[in-house]
């Protein structure tokens with residue numbers, strides 16, 4: 001059982017927080033993740049900054065641009081994760097774009113990630129078919145999860161296919177949107193969450209995109225095993241001059 | 257060797273659809289329906305009718321006598337510059353707007369660099385009475401004011417892309433994001449043979465009218481329906497794809513693609529993707545692209561905004577890698593000289609993009625018996641300011 005499976009067995013209402021590696025300052029990420037765990041966050045998603053992040057909204061894109069300016073590299077991210085793993089035991093998922101993985105060398109990338117203590121990946125532009133043909137066996141053998149997105153437009157049949165082919169959890173995109181777009185949850189979204197809940201899927205589900213506070217987090221937890229917060233947290237980091245305080249205040253505000 | 261797209265959307269190892277799930281439904285719908293729609297008699301009838309009466313096709317294949325004398329060979333110019341809106345771009349926008357209508361879409365989005373594709377899109381949206389939003393890099397908006405004004409006059413909304421380098425690739429990212437946020441009523445009208453499958457194949461098919469006409473025009477003029485060489489410039493690669501299309505399998509015809517070297521391939525200020533690029537994924541397609549050692553996409557440079565794209569379409573990556581295509585480059589300076597030369601010898605002011613294709617005439621061996629077609633992708637009105645400044 002890997003760390004992701006274990007957390008879903010042991011806990012409910014999972015809070016997964018997204019952080020952009022190398023942001024706000026190059027070496028802040030280690031401290032941020034340590035503090036997130038201390039304040040009761042169940043899982044972290046570490047973003048690999050990319051020049052052309054087509055699934056991300058302006059907040060995450062700006063943080064990525066800043067991180068790239070700060071000098072972040074994949075090797076530095078791996079070093080930081082290695083450092084984080086010395087004390088942190090919650091699951092770590094890397095989120096990024098397929099070009100970065102290819103450029104690093106795909107097999108080398110996954111092996112290196114495993115070695116430093118990563119548990120899974122979210123690569124929004126990696127097609128399911130490419131995953132099945134090229135990476136499924138490799139990742140299974142390494143005990144790593146590949147997490148796929150589903151959206152309001154994904155038909156039930158395809159959701160079932162994605163569920164059966166992937167592992168870790170399903171990333172339920174809350175609405176038609178890039179990251180960080182909306183601030184509350186509408187009736188149409190609730191209907192969609194209910195439809196997915198009724199499918200009785202194998203993987204646990206985390207709802208992401210537009211989850212920003214206690215209210216939206218709680219709604220998400222009614223229909224899924226938890227939720228992912230990204231842009232709302234990045235916005236706090238943008239303003240922060242004290243990481244410890246920022247993390248504490250933000251997480252307490254969501255969880256209590 | 258097969259140079260056409262396979263059923264999964266690949267040209268050899270290039271192409272495919274590397275897109276987030278949020279786009280899967282729309283791209284898949286296109287993939288399932290595009291051939292059925294565009295090959296139908298009804299569609300072809302409408303398309304050909306508009307190309308003829310609205311765009312002004314067929315465009316002439318003009319024997320450039322004085323240019324031929326200068327190079328001691330036989331040079332024909334395929335006059336895409338004479339199309340409505342001044343470039344080949346409109347062949348594609350007419351095709352895609354008809355497709356969007358067949359799909360029942362009411363809102364059209366597009367990306368543009370220099371504004372040529374934006375203008376061609378705004379034009380067909382005005383023609384069809386459809387809402388049009390064009391994404392354009394903030395930097396490009398400043399430098400291409402006349403085209404911005406044209407788009408607005410045509411009724412389009414021009415939205416500034418303020419992220420990243422604020423140029424074409426960022427405008428493309430913004431257009432993709434808009435599509436993610438508005439998947440139901442919106443059609444994304446891509447301007448070149450780039451993006452996820454089926455776009456590269458679809459755009460190539462719409463542009464293939466160029467070589468379709470070339471075949472019978474050559475036959476009329478020379479008695480043979482194929483030339484020895486076809487030369488076209490490559491930004492994303494749509495005019496080249498159209499000019500090569502019906503000759504891809506005829507290996508007797510040399511296909512010469514000309515990229516923008518900018519200030520020189522080794523200067524760091526270039527858009528010569530096949531020369532300095534490596535394999536990777538850009539805008540949903542596996543192809544050659546300009547990227548740094550971290551896999552971050554880098555900023556291209558060319559004097560010609562239409563060639564200023566850090567990738568090439570997957571068809572061209574395949575033509576390059578397989579050796580079927582000859583890939584050359586022309587610098588800013590070489591393109592300018594070629595443009596001034598054509599203007600003086602033939603009385604035709606070419607677009608700066610097309611001038612790169614003309615510049616290749618100085619770089620290849622030409623025999624007196626050769627028959628060469630240069631695809632003159634656009635006219636130079638939009639570049640007059642640059643031409644006057646650099647004269």
Ligand SMILES: Cc1ncc(COP(=O)(O)O)c(C=O)c1O
Nearest residue numbers: 491492493494495562609633634
């Ligand atoms: C006149 C002209 N030629 C060529 C191009 C380059 O595009 P492509 O390589 O897709 O033909 C452009 C793009 O704006 C253009 O306006």
